[in-house]
Amino acid sequence: MPTYWTRTLIPTLRELPSEAEVPSHQLMLRAGYIRKLGSGVYDYLPLGWRSLRKIMEIIRQEMAAAGAVEVSLPALIPLDLYQKTGRDQAYGDNLFRLKDRHGRLQALGPTHEEVVTEMVGGYIDSYKQLPLTLYQIQTKFRDEYRPRFGVLRSREFLMKDAYSFHTRVDGPGGLGETYQAQFDAYCRIFRRCGLDYVTVEAESGPIGGSASHEFMVPSPTGEDTILESDRQNYAANVEKCEIGRRTQNLQGPVRGDLEKVATPNFPTIETVAQFLKTEPRRVLKTLVYEASLEPALKVKAEHALEAAAEPSPRAFVSERFFVLAVVRGDHDVNEAKLTSVIRGINPRIQTVTLMEQHDALRHGFTIGYVGPHAVAGEAITRLVVDFDAAQDADWVAGANEVDHHVRHFNWQREVLGRGGEPVVADIRNALEGDPSPRDDGGVLKARKGIEVGHVFKLGTKYSTALEVTAQDDKGERHPMIMGCYGIGVNRILAAVIERAAAGQEGHDANGMILPSAIAPYPVVITTIRHQGAAKDLADKLAAELEQIPGVDVLIDDRDERPGVKFKDADLIGIPLRITLGDKSLAKGEVEMKPRRAAKADLVPVGEAVKRAAELLKQL
Numbered sequence: 001m002p003t004y005w006t007r008t009l010i011p012t013l014r015e016l017p018s019e020a021e022v023p024s025h026q027l028m029l030r031a032g033y034i035r036k037l038g039s040g041v042y043d044y045l046p047l048g049w050r051s052l053r054k055i056m057e058i059i060r061q062e063m064a065a066a067g068a069v070e071v072s073l074p075a076l077i078p079l080d081l082y083q084k085t086g087r088d089q090a091y092g093d094n095l096f097r098l099k100d101r102h103g104r105l106q107a108l109g110p111t112h113e114e115v116v117t118e119m120v121g122g123y124i125d126s127y128k129q130l131p132l133t134l135y136q137i138q139t140k141f142r143d144e145y146r147p148r149f150g151v152l153r154s155r156e157f158l159m160k161d162a163y164s165f166h167t168r169v170d171g172p173g174g175l176g177e178t179y180q181a182q183f184d185a186y187c188r189i190f191r192r193c194g195l196d197y198v199t200v201e202a203e204s205g206p207i208g209g210s211a212s213h214e215f216m217v218p219s220p221t222g223e224d225t226i227l228e229s230d231r232q233n234y235a236a237n238v239e240k241c242e243i244g245r246r247t248q249n250l251q252g253p254v255r256g257d258l259e260k261v262a263t264p265n266f267p268t269i270e271t272v273a274q275f276l277k278t279e280p281r282r283v284l285k286t287l288v289y290e291a292s293l294e295p296a297l298k299v300k301a302e303h304a305l306e307a308a309a310e311p312s313p314r315a316f317v318s319e320r321f322f323v324l325a326v327v328r329g330d331h332d333v334n335e336a337k338l339t340s341v342i343r344g345i346n347p348r349i350q351t352v353t354l355m356e357q358h359d360a361l362r363h364g365f366t367i368g369y370v371g372p373h374a375v376a377g378e379a380i381t382r383l384v385v386d387f388d389a390a391q392d393a394d395w396v397a398g399a400n401e402v403d404h405h406v407r408h409f410n411w412q413r414e415v416l417g418r419g420g421e422p423v424v425a426d427i428r429n430a431l432e433g434d435p436s437p438r439d440d441g442g443v444l445k446a447r448k449g450i451e452v453g454h455v456f457k458l459g460t461k462y463s464t465a466l467e468v469t470a471q472d473d474k475g476e477r478h479p480m481i482m483g484c485y486g487i488g489v490n491r492i493l494a495a496v497i498e499r500a501a502a503g504q505e506g507h508d509a510n511g512m513i514l515p516s517a518i519a520p521y522p523v524v525i526t527t528i529r530h531q532g533a534a535k536d537l538a539d540k541l542a543a544e545l546e547q548i549p550g551v552d553v554l555i556d557d558r559d560e561r562p563g564v565k566f567k568d569a570d571l572i573g574i575p576l577r578i579t580l581g582d583k584s585l586a587k588g589e590v591e592m593k594p595r596r597a598a599k600a601d602l603v604p605v606g607e608a609v610k611r612a613a614e615l616l617k618q619l
């Protein structure tokens with residue numbers, strides 16, 4: 001059955017909503033796809049919901065083809081389940097928490113590793129029952145610090161999340177096999193939704209685990225930065241992106257006495273550099289981190305960093321482990337890289353977090369004015385320096401005294417000569433122009449992207465924490481090996497609208513341009529006057545068009561001026577418009593206009609359905 005415009009709810013707006021910054025957000029509001037209810041919370045109106053359902057149908061088909069089975073897990077989850085895996089902490093304020101009437105703490109699920117692992121543990125206990133891949137399409141809740149860009153980053157959103165369980169990594173039935181099957185399914189899903197994507201190596205974030213890839217849609221409005229080698233053999237997101245070979249030189253000659261200069265009222269590296277007549281790239285930026293152990297190991301803190309490579313007067317033997325991370329003033333510390341350097345020194349370190357200012361001050365670190373030569377009271381501090389900061393140059397650095405910097409900082413004199421042993425490592429974010437980590441002469445290029453999907457090789461993090469084991473073929477019990485695979489359903493729709501590839505743009509000045517696979521209706525039949533022959537023909541064509549698989553029809557039966565009807569059809573992004581006007585009908589013709597075409601074609605009534613079917617294959 002076709003849908004009549006007057007019988008549904010399509011509240012289109014002419015004005016640009018003031019709060020919307022990106023095209024997908026603006027257009028979804030203007031086209032009557034969504035309505036804002038609260039911060040990061042949206043109603044889906046009939047058009048928006050139809051599109052989402054089409055995306056979900058594509059996902060369901062491809063999940064089934066990849067051997068995954070659908071379940072539905074609750075959004076309301078006892079908090080203690082997250083406490084068992086430590087994710088109540090790892091998710092931090094992003095986790096919605098609430099208390100029920102009996103005082104029991106609950107969480108609204110941001111993702112469901114714990115829930116699905118608990119469930120599988122209840123029924124599966126042998127390799128004979130594995131592998132198993134379960135998925136759901138369900139509402140997730142995340143109290144995002146900054147919900148924005150409409151449904152691109154909302155606080156309540158639909159996710160397809162799949163979880164696989166194995167007793168082995170390699171070989172038939174192993175994690176590797178399912179990971180590849182999900183990866184391939186993602187490629188088909190995004191292609192069917194009309195999205196050009198790139199896959200990038202990614203850091204695993206709070207979900208933990210070892211290997212992961214993200215699916216990114218290149219778009220100038222994306223919040224993620226993708227770095228790709230111009231040799232086309234490496235792509236990663238900025239959290240993960242490694243940098244090719246660099247060398248260090250801490251031995252450079254002294255260029256002058258260490259000179260303390262008062263620098264009050266210069267809140268940024270740029271202003272300090274300007275005042276001292278140098279550039280940010282000649283200023284050492286020193287950040288203070290704290291490394292913490294697994295909770296259970298805290299008592300043994302004195303021995304925590306016994307694995308520190310060389311014996312050194314500055315070896316970690318204290319309960320407080322401070323890390324001074326030094327990068328060039330124009331660079332940013334990459335916390336994932338820093339964490340892995342620290343874990344290389346001691347694998348039991350769990351987290352490395354930037355210290356709060358008041359806490360750092362208590363331990364003698366004059367935040368804003370810390371230099372690599374800081375010695376903080378009794379605390380023991382490890383110095384980790386990025387390659388580009390570990391160079392021979394006339395450095396400016398913090399003076400370890402409020403409102404002061406030093407000039408002519410020299411690594412040899414200020415640090416090495418005083419018994420300091422910096423670890424030199426890659427701890428900064430990669431930038432456009434950096435050498436590719438493949439070390440093949442490739443150079444990194446940067447662009448923005450929207451993360452639409454993410455696949456992880458989780459390993460045994462959750463099964464170990466929740467004691468979910470299976471017997472292998474030798475009769476031995478091991479925690480199950482897991483993978484998890486997420487897709488942002490609403491984000492796909494927004495990303496399609498944001499598409500920027502030439503000829504594939506997801507919008508133009510008149511509105512959205514949706515591919516027929518996910519448009520709420522592939523066809524709109526617009527009658528110039530909805531009566532008589534035009535009205536009857538609209539119904540007849542709609543009935544015939546709806547015989548074509550995947551085609552449903554919207555009939556614009558409103559008593560509106562043609563200009564208004566055409567504008568709205570463009571705004572809501574319907575791929576093909578068939579117009580029935582008295583003049584052309586008198587000649588036995590209808591007008592047919594693909595959304596992207598500059599003008600309409602006249603087609604004999606008798607050929608309209610066949611012609612529409614051909615056109616829709618390309619739309």
Ligand code: ATP
Nearest residue numbers: 151152153154157159451452453454486487488491
């Ligand atoms: P991001 O880095 O964008 O915050 P994430 O890496 O935390 O996302 P995952 O845990 O990997 O997200 O979730 C799987 C997918 O869910 C993401 O690839 C994304 O498409 C979608 N998603 C995550 N957060 C949101 C959100 N706040 N709004 C809409 N979609 C989201």
Ligand code: MG
Nearest residue numbers: 214451453454
């Ligand atoms: Mg992710």
